[in-house]
Amino acid sequence: MLGFITRRTMLAIPVLLGIIVVVFFLIRAIPGDPCTSMLGERATAEACERFDAANGLNDPIWVQLGIYMKNVITFNLGESVRFSRPVTQLLIERLPLTIELAFSALTIAVVVGVPMGIIAARKHNTAIDSATMAFANIGVSMPVFWLGLMLAYVFALVLKGTPFALPPSGRLTAGVFSVPYYEVWGWNLEEEGFWFSVNEFISNFYIFNTLITAQWAVFWDAIRHMILPAIALATIPLAIIARITRSSLLEVMSKDYIRTARAKGASETRVVRHHALRNALLPVVTIIGLSLGGLLGGAVLTETVFGLAGVGTALFDAITGRDYAVVQGFTVIIAGGYVLVNLLVDLSYGYLDPRIRVK
Amino acid sequence: MSIFNQRKDVEEIEAVTDQRNLVTTKPSSQWKLTLRRFRGRKSGMIGLTIVTLLILMAVFAPILAPYEPNEVLIGKEDVGPRDPPCVHAFGCSEETPQHVMGTDGNVRDEFSRIIYGARVSLTLGFFTVTIALLVGSAFGAIAGFTGGWIDNVIMRVMDVVLGFPSLLLAIAIVAVLGPGLRNALIAIAIVTMPGYARVMRAQVLSIKESDYVAASEALGASSTQLLVRRVIPNALTPLVVLATLGVATAILEAAGLSFLGLGAQPPLAEWGSMLASERNQLFTSPFLVFFPGIAIMITVLGFNLMGDGLRDALDPTLNR
DSSP: OHHHHHHHHHHHHHHHHHHHHHHHHHHHHSSSOHHHHHHOTTOOHHHHHHHHHHTTTTSOHHHHHHHHHHHHHTTOOOEETTTTEEHHHHHHHHHHHHHHHHHHHHHHHHHHHHHHHHHHHHTTTSHHHHHHHHHHHHHHHSOHHHHHHHHHHIIIIITTTSTTOOOOSOSSOTTOOOOOHHHHTTOOOOSSHHHHHHHHHHHTOHHHHHHHTTOHHHHHHHHHHHHHHHHHHHHHHHHHHHHHHHHHHHHHHTSHHHHHHHHTTOOHHHIIIIIIHHHHHHHHHHHHHHHHHHHHHHHHHHHHHTTOOSHHHHHHHHHHTTOHHHHHHHHHHHHHHHHHHHHHHHHHHHHHOHHHHHO | OHHHHHHHHHHHHHHHHHHHHHTOSOOOOHHHHHHHHHHTOHHHHHHHHHHHHHHHHHHTHHHHOSSOTTOOOBTTBSOOTTOOOBOGGGTOOTTSOOBTTOBOTTSOBHHHHHHHHHHHHHHHHHHHHHHHHHHHHHHHHHHHHHOHHHHHHHHHHHHHHHHSOHHHHHHHHHHHHOSSHHHHHHHHHHHHHHHHHHHHHHHHHHHHTSHHHHHHHHTTOOHHHIIIIIIHHHHHHHHHHHHHHHHHHHHHHHHHHHHTTSSSOTTSOOHHHHHHHTGGGTTTOTHHHHHHHHHHHHHHHHHHHHHHHHHHHHOTTOOO
C-alpha cells in the first residue's frame, strides 16, 4: 500500500508543475498589458514603466517564471494589482464561501443521488426506475445558470410571503453578521501573521463558524442563503451519481457471489447492504471525485447567478481584468485542490479495491 | 422435461444448419446489428427524434420563424419591449399581434430568435466535437501506437489539461483569444480533447496486439499503413458514442461561456447570450429567461439520450 501511495503521489507532481507553468504562460498570452488595464488607457509611459518595474514585469520571462515558482512553493501568491491586496488575503475571504458551496452541493448530490440510484436499481424496469432515470437525464442536461435563475424566480418571487420563500442572492441578509469565533470567545489574537490568517480563514466558513458559536439566527440565515445555490450546483453531480449507482448496483447484483449469498438464505436486505452495495459503490467514489472539477467550474456560474463573492466570481473578474497575480494564485490553488482530490480518490480506490494497488 | 428440452435444442441446431446450407440471408454487418439494437431502445429513439427535429428546425428556420431573428418591431407592430407571450389560440386578444414567446428587450420576436438559435448551437456543437475528435484522437492514436517517450509527453500534456476544471480553463483560453463564438468553440475543443485522446489511446493499445495487425505487419505493411488502414478504423466505435455525448457537453459549456459574456456576442441569436442579456429582468419578464434555457436543455437532452442509446446498442453486454 505504501508503494502505491508513493507511486501515485509522484505522478501528481509533474501535473501540478505543468499546471503552474501553463497558467503562467496562458496569463501572459492574454492580449493587452496589465498597466493600461489598471491605470487606464491614458496612463503615461513613465507611469507604466514605474508600474512594470514595481511588479517585476520588466524581467525576462524565465526569471519571472522562476520567481513565480519559488513564490508558489512558499505560499507567497503575490499582490492583486486591482485590489492592492495580497492574493492570499483574497483567498482567505473568498475560498471559504466556494468550499462551503461546493461541499453543500456535494452533500446534497450524495445524500439524494446514492439512495435514488439504489431504489431505481432495486425496482429495475418499473415506473419508479424509469422516472428516476428520466429525472437523471434531465438533470445532466440542465444549464446550471438557468436552473439557478428559475429557482430564484420560484422561491424568491412566486413563493414570496410563504414559509418556503428563500433569498435569491447574497450570503447573509444585509445587517446580519457572522461574528468570528475568536471574537466570541474573546481570544487575544494579534491582527497580523500566519496564525491570525488561519483563524480568519476558518471563521469565514459562516455556517461552521455560527454553528460552533451558537449564533443560531445567523446560522439559519446562512443556511437559507445557501439552499438555492447548493441545489442548482448539485443537480448535475446528483444525476450522474444516481445513474452510476444504479448501473453499478445492477451489474453487481448479477454476480455469482450475490447468487451464493441468496442461496445461503440471506435476506434480500442483507444481500443488498452487505454484499452488493460495498462493491457497487466503488465507481461512485470515483465519480464523486471527478464531479469536483465540474463543481468548481459550475461555481463560477452559480456564484454569478446568486451574486456570491466567491472564488469563481473573483477568478472571472481577474481573468477579464488581467489581474495576473489573482488569476495565477487562484487557478493554482483550484487546480492544486483538484489534483489533490483526484489523488485522494485514487488512493481510496486502492484502499477499497486491493487489485488496483498491484498494477 | 429435460428430454423435451434436448429435443428442442436439437431441432434448433438443425434449423440453424439448414439455414447455413441454404445461404438465404447475408450475414448482418455490425452497423446493421447496432441499428437494430438502437431501434429497440426507447430513450435512444426519443433522443434521435429530438435531434432530428432540431436539425429540421435549424435547416428550415427561415420558413418556420414568423419574423427575422434580428428584426426590431418598433413602429412595425403595436408591441413594446418584453411584451409577455401572446397566443391567439390560448385566449390572447386577436387585436394584439401574436408572439408565441413574447418579445425581448429590443422588441424582437423571441420565438423566431429561439428557432434561429438552433442553428448556432448545432453548428457550434458539431464543429467543436469535430475539432476535438480529430485532433484528440490523432494525439491518442500516435501516443498509443508509438509508445515510449512520445506517448509519455502527449499523455502528460493531456493530464495537465484535465487537471483544470474544464469551464475555468475554457474561460482562460477565451480570455487569451478574445471573446466570441469562434474562440469559445476553439476553447471548448481544447478542453474536451483529452477525453478523445485517452479513449483512442486505450483502443489503439489493445488493437495493436491483435492477430490481424500482426498479420498485416508480416505481409510488409508500413507503420503508417498499419495505423491508418488497420488500427484506427477498428478503434472508432467508442469514439462515436463519446462524440455524440460530446455534442451535448459542448453546447452546454458554450451556453455557459455565452452567459458569462465570453461566447456569442449580441445581436446574434444564441440561447446562452439571449438568456444572459435578459437575466436582470428575471422578476418582471421570467419568460425571456425560461424559453432559451428550455431550448438549451432539450437540445442537450436529445444528444445525451442519443449517445446513451448508441452506447447501449454498440455494447450489448451492458445491462442498463
